Amino acid sequence: MASPYWDEKQAERYRAFRFELAERTLAGRVLAVAGGSGGLGAATVWLLAREGARLVVGYRANRARAEALRRAVAEQFGQTLSLVEGDISLPAVRRAFLDAAVALGGPLAAAVILAGEPARVKWEALDAAALESSLRANYVAPILLAKELGSAMEQSSAGGSIVLLASMQAVAAFESSLNYAAPKAALAQAARILARQWKRVRVNVVAPGATVAGMAEPSVSAGKYDPHIASGAIARFGRPEDIARAVRFFLEPDNYTTGQVLVVDGGLTLRR
Numbered sequence: 001m002a003s004p005y006w007d008e009k010q011a012e013r014y015r016a017f018r019f020e021l022a023e024r025t026l027a028g029r030v031l032a033v034a035g036g037s038g039g040l041g042a043a044t045v046w047l048l049a050r051e052g053a054r055l056v057v058g059y060r061a062n063r064a065r066a067e068a069l070r071r072a073v074a075e076q077f078g079q080t081l082s083l084v085e086g087d088i089s090l091p092a093v094r095r096a097f098l099d100a101a102v103a104l105g106g107p108l109a110a111a112v113i114l115a116g117e118p119a120r121v122k123w124e125a126l127d128a129a130a131l132e133s134s135l136r137a138n139y140v141a142p143i144l145l146a147k148e149l150g151s152a153m154e155q156s157s158a159g160g161s162i163v164l165l166a167s168m169q170a171v172a173a174f175e176s177s178l179n180y181a182a183p184k185a186a187l188a189q190a191a192r193i194l195a196r197q198w199k200r201v202r203v204n205v206v207a208p209g210a211t212v213a214g215m216a217e218p219s220v221s222a223g224k225y226d227p228h229i230a231s232g233a234i235a236r237f238g239r240p241e242d243i244a245r246a247v248r249f250f251l252e253p254d255n256y257t258t259g260q261v262l263v264v265d266g267g268l269t270l271r272r
């Protein structure tokens with residue numbers, strides 16, 4: 001007996017090499033990008049704006065950088081970013097993302113959550129306050145935002161997609177990375193649990209490697225990751241565009257992936 005889920009007309013199309021590969025699937029959709037003014041976020045915003053998405057872009061305090069990105073996107077693509085200022089650990093700031101999406105004509109179709117902190121603390125200074133501070137910035141606040149935006153998308157018939165930013169350090173053990181990497185590992189596990197819990201909202205994680213923009217710039221430019229190029233483990237450092245493309249993959253409305261962690265590190269964790 002044939003499967004009740006089988007679509008014979010679709011199978012016939014594929015036998016005739018007629019495939020459905022829609023382009024610019026994000027055009028006109030309302031997307032939120034928390035931490036969108038940062039090194040990796042700005043490239044993501046740039047790519048999504050080029051695709052024609054309508055964007056709510058969040059930042060914590062650096063208004064000058066967010067305004068500069070807004071001007072650059074307006075000049076390049078004729079699009080106005082809707083900016084949300086403030087710390088996403090505050091309920092009112094998280095609420096502002098949903099309000100801004102509604103003001104753009106919503107519903108919110110997807111959210112990218114890049115907000116995070118390098119949480120660099122010397123071993124001798126690693127105390128409860130340092131651990132809790134990183135946990136709040138790299139786990140509690142992003143997960144609360146994912147919970148609230150995801151719950152709203154789950155209630156909408158169109159569903160949605162959430163992408164969280166972890167790090168290669170969340171999946172491989174690097175020396176001195178405890179304070180930053182452990183909350184990022186928790187974030188990745190929380191994403192899998194949310195992906196299982198929600199039926200209409202896909203949740204995935206992008207885990208960047210050593211990337212030349214954003215919070216890794218000081219350590220990459222100082223040579224911390226040079227040995228991995230010298231040894232041939234990676235051919236080059238990561239670029240913000242590498243991350244933007246990985247994020248876009250998960251955001252596409254017809255994407256078939258959920259609960260996954262995509263490590264975008266050029267092979268560093270595999271070959272080091």
Ligand SMILES: NC(=O)c1ccc[n+]([C@@H]2O[C@H](COP(=O)([O-])OP(=O)(O)OC[C@H]3O[C@@H](n4cnc5c(N)ncnc54)[C@H](OP(=O)(O)O)[C@@H]3O)[C@@H](O)[C@H]2O)c1
Binds near residue numbers: 041167
């Ligand atoms: N760059 C890398 O190589 C790399 C590697 C691995 C993982 N990652 C991860 O990728 C994500 C983006 O990193 P990035 O390099 O683009 O960082 P970044 O340049 O430091 O930018 C961080 C962005 O998040 C915002 N932000 C930070 N904390 C926030 C908070 N509590 N509430 C609201 N907004 C907040 C910042 O706003 P303000 O500027 O106004 O503070 C900024 O827009 C992070 O989660 C990071 O851990 C980055």
